[in-house]
Amino acid sequence: DTAVSQTPKYLVTQMGNDKSIKCEQNLGHDTMYWYKQDSKKFLKIMFSYNNKELIINETVPNRFSPKSPDKAHLNLHINSLELGDSAVYFCASSQAGVNNEQFFGPGTRLTVL
């Protein structure tokens, strides 16, 4: 009955590789987000989609490309991975509207060697 799920939970890869993280929510929400949490636990928004439309696109290297095939899914593809990309990536979802709670997934810990 997981509300927001992410796969994989852990991802270890070499510099220069391309990888994807998948996110799915079963809450019926229409807005989904990607956050990056660095080693100091700082949490920063990267992207947000509402009804498959990109509505937040922070200053993120264009090696990161989100894709939303439908309202319930938001994937993150990362090209040419760098050491600095090592972090925990969280997917979240909410219902559009004023002050709606964001529900976070369990996170994907990405380690780039």
Added chain:
Amino acid sequence: QQQVKQSPQSLIVQKGGIPIINCAYENTAFDYFPWYQQFPGKGPALLIAIRPDVSEKKEGRFTISFNKSAKQFSLHIMDSQPGDSATYFCAAKVGGATNKLIFGTGTLLAVQP
């Protein structure tokens, strides 16, 4: 301007104590202030939230105090328990339709038995 400053970075209290975590902001366009709780290995989860037209909000043992003129808000945890040990993040929502949250830097709370 789109920053939320949070202190302290870490906090240790005895069981039954009242830890207080403080946050400050500059941007008067922020219109919603949630607090999130994060346990190790988990995603953040909404704990309590307040709008700027309210000076205090209580939910169980958790209270937010909000000072609009000072642009500060704080989280108080009454009768703290070891199970409250977690990282706490304040956040501020940018006004508008995107539901974009700016997070503080987090406070690691340890409640000793």
